[in-house]
Amino acid sequence: MTLATAYWCVLIAALLPYVWISLAKAAGPKYDNRNPRAWLAAQSGNDRVQRANAAHLNAFEAFAPFAAGVAMAQLAGVAPATIALLAVAFVALRVLHGVLFLAGAATARSLVWFAGYLCVLALLVLAALRIA
16 A cells, blocks of 8 residues: 555545535435435434434545644654555544444444554554654
């Protein structure tokens, strides 16, 4: 795996929030694009819409530290294969996280979230150690 692999993973991670929100919009009745936040608020009883929206928000929250970790590791001179491996693992875990969110599997989802977070921490720590 090369550094290009990690960069593709950053792109995929940037697109994941839109996958989950698209599923939220498809799961609810009569999506109204003129006022999407009001439509979402009106879906309070629709668990599938709410879970897909939560996956959407969580994917946005996870993206910035991941992208920073990839960039920092690359700039610090961490081995490209290591960066790529952690990036692929992160993306795979984030896809699984979203699927588990939609399925309502809270415990498994939290464990997968934690594993993805460890990938980000590894990127950041490796970058810090490399320049120390």
